[in-house]
Amino acid sequence: MASEAQGAEEGGLVFHPMDQFIIKPLFGGDHIGLFTITNATLWMALAVVAVVALMVIGTRRRAIVPSRGQSIGELAYGFVYKMVEDVAGKDAIKFFPYIMTLFLFIVMANFLGLIPMSFTTTSHFAVTVVLALLVFVTVTVVGFVKNGAGFLGLFWVSSAPLPLRPILAIIEVISYFVRPVSHSIRLAGNVMAGHAVIKVFAGFAAIAVVSPVSVVAITAMYGLEVLVAFIQAYVFTILTCVYLKDALHPSH
């Protein structure tokens, strides 16, 4: 990594585009232990508070003519419910609370991260890897509990010619274990890359000649990031549904 001092000497960027992802303790000190309250803790807690505000307080009145908050809550509920039903099947409905929680937490963390000067928790691999590993473990356990050894049929492609099956089995096993990697890195990578690009354009805004272009580019990228924030939460959730479908019906 190029040192900041060197960049300033050469008239480069005033700040490093990755500086926004630094985790700092909120209440002074430099040491970050297991229970230190950092900005990551704060913004994750805010995401949970936002979910609670939307789903509990927003829908508390249960009005027949819904308020704005209640409309959004009902829309999100219906959206995720339909997704679970369509992609994972009717018998996956009992996992709906888990998938709904995942979707709302990720979407709220992504949107809160778009507030200027805020901290994006989902841009950290540590956060998304935990989410993805939880999905991976859940899906594997559900697969074995539901189907017993029959779950291993997921790796034995019975529709392929017999000589090909062992080779396909190896590929299937590898792709199964790569799932949590791609699942988590897709979310963190997209969010982090988008925010870093905005910061890079923000660095160009200091140069007078290109600053109008830069401001337009930041605005356009921000609009794209709002879209990406939602789509990545959607993709994370829908992939969870796909994995769940594999666990419930492992036959190819």
Next chain:
Amino acid sequence: MEGQLAHIGAGLAAIGSGAAAIGVGNVAGNFLAGALRNPSAAASQTATLFIGIAFAEALGIFSFLVALLLMFAV
């Protein structure tokens, strides 16, 4: 010297992002071509579209990860 080589490697790894872009464009373009021929079936296939895009994108994300590792971890 080794650090500079790592930066060159990171730049080479960025080619993977371009390849993933071709893949994602292929998926979305073919979806659009199909959707315009039979618009009534398009709405039911958006989930498939996003799953396809996600899988195509995954490998681009891997190359991005390799670039990050070369930049900051090597």
